[in-house]
Amino acid sequence: MAETSRVSLADVTPAIALGPLDGRYRSAVAPLVDYLSEAALNRDRVHVEVEWLIHLTSQSVLPGAGPLSAEQQAALRKIVTDFDGNSVRELAEIEAVTVHDVKAVEYYIGRRLEDIGIDHLKAMVHFGCTSEDINNLSYAVGIKGAVEQAWLPAARSLVAQISDMAEANRDVPMLSRTHGQPATPTTLGKELAVTAHRLTRQLERIARTEYLGKINGATGTYAAHYASVPGADWQAVSKSFVEGLGLTWNPLTTQIESHDWQAELYADIARFNRILHNVCTDIWSYISIGYFAQIPVEGATGSSTMPHKVNPIRFENAEANLEISNGLLDTLAATLVTSRWQRDLTDSSSQRNIGVAFGHSMLAISNVTKGLERLDVPAEVLAADLDQNxxxxxxxxxxxxxxxxxxxxxxxxxxxxxxxxxxxxxxxxxxxxxxxxxxxxxxxxxxxxxxxxxxxxxxxxxxxxxxxxx
CATH class of the missing domain: 1.10.40.30 (Fumarase/aspartase (C-terminal domain))
Structure with a gap:
């Protein structure tokens, strides 16, 4: 068949998403965009650089750079709060020249200092920092926000939903199936409670996550800091700054913060995902034997050719997304804990997929939530099965x-x-x-x-x- 000329979708404006998280499923993962997108990372970089400048001046670390006025501090922080689509485009233009994302942030902030009346402090932007000082803190701030403000609330809501179902069905007897065979009966509520209990334990672990950060120079020795300002207590300055960002200070690093906390967090989220995957496969199986009935959605199609069917698509979709999420989380956890000598860039490329890993997990949570909302429990089916055994x-x-x-x-x-x-x-x-x-x-x-x-x-x-x- 002859190939015909066609419009390239890569040239359509606005840009068409390559991945489903930014296309078909955007609404389910939208809360993560404010924390784990490239734009959010850049905004957090601006935030860290601005706070570092304010911190250095408020500590009077550098001779001749006294504290900023309240108005000047507010104006600096407004650079962060006003960060928008125009800011994203400006940063991209600067980076096209610098070919360096963190350097672009430094110049972006520097352009705004004259209007604030502190153009003489331009040399203090990014003072003593290597790029990873800014990046590790920016990622930590973004991941912490994503977990605490987006992922955890969605996961907790789902577990609360399962707990409510457990309470509502605590007295509904059902046949157990150990090894797939009829076994000692239980209640539907108790089995749901097991699930809720397992998921809750993982959420409690995730809620206790320590988000570590460092700001100690090119190889973690404060060499440039003491070479330029030998009289300062740079460890104390570093510790108070990192903790001021709401993070835990890591006192011993190479050029990079070692990312061990990230690996720990991703392992916990992956474990939550695996338990939830087990929930999906169990519910799918219970639907197949009639223990759960799916409430049809008005106007929705089950099968394109078999009108009687109501397919358990929410749970199947969740299974797939949990598997994709865990594939990424497992890779991140394995990759991020290793670095050649004092630094290599494998972590830089890997970390750009953190949002994707969280996105597929959050999409799965959304689908399970919606799937559970459309379940009914035909107690008579469960009772009849018991009576046959x-x-x-x-x-x-x-x-x-x-x-x-x-x-x-x-x-x-x-x-x-x-x-x-x-x-x-x-x-x-x-x-x-x-x-x-x-x-x-x-x-x-x-x-x-x-x-x-x-x-x-x-x-x-x-x-x-x-x-x-x-």
Missing amino acids: WEVLGEAIQMVMRAEAIAGVEGMDNPYERLKDLTRGHRVDAERMKEFVSGLGLSAEAEARLLALTPGSYTGIANQLVDHLK
Whole structure:
């Protein structure tokens, strides 16, 4: 077939997104843009440079550079708060000349000092810094904001939703399936509570993350600092500055902050993702056997050719995005903890994908949230399944027989083997099970207790266990 001429979509204005996070799924990940986009990184670089200038002058570190007035400090910080689309474009123009992103930020700030009345302090912008001093702090500020203001709130909301479902279904009995086979019954609420509990533990770990930062020069020795201003306590200046940004000071680094905290954070988020992935596959399976019914969305298409279908697309979409997120998170965690000698640039390229990793996780959280909202629990389906599996009471009967034997009741020999002969490979209905129990010769109290037991009531204290979520 002859190739026809066509319009290049790469030339369309505004630019068409190459990836789905900035196209199809933009609304789900939009909160991350303010923290983990390239523009946000540049704004945070401006923020760090501005605060460093203010910090140096307020500490009177450099002779002749006394404290700035409140108005001058406010004007400097306005460079950050006014950072917008025009700022992004101006920085790009400067970088096209410098071919260096952090140097472009230095010049961007320098252009504005004359209007603030401190043009004589232009040499103090980026004073004593290597690019990584600015970058490590900017990434830490951005990642901290993304986690605390965007990712964690979404994840906590999802876990609260699962916890509410656990409470609402705490008394709904259902058949367990260990190894995919009928097993001791539980309640739907208790199983959901297990999930919520697991996810909550990971969120608590993530909430305790230490976001480390450093500002100590080209190889972490403060060499340029002491060469230029030998009388200053540069470690104290560095520590107070980093902590003033809301970060934890790292006193020992090479040119780069070692990124170990990032690897720890990404491992925790990846673990949360994996647990959530397990939730998705379980719910998908429960939908397939009718334990969950999906509430149709008015006007929505399930299958393009089979009108009866309501596909579990939210959970399938979440599975895929969790896998992509974890692929990136695992790579980041493995890559960022290594650096050749005092510095190489592999971390620079890797870290530009942090937002993508978070984005796919957040998209998955959004899909699971929406998927759960459209689930109904047909309790009659769960009850019917229980009623078809009376053999699961075999565990209870043989344990009662063991207890009876210990208490001195005769005829309780080989309880496990006798129940195995009764139940393995056989479907046992209520009548047959009660007949078996009645012929065991149990004490009157034990026999009455077992005859009253049904698969639907053999759930132990499952409903009470939900209380552990409170």
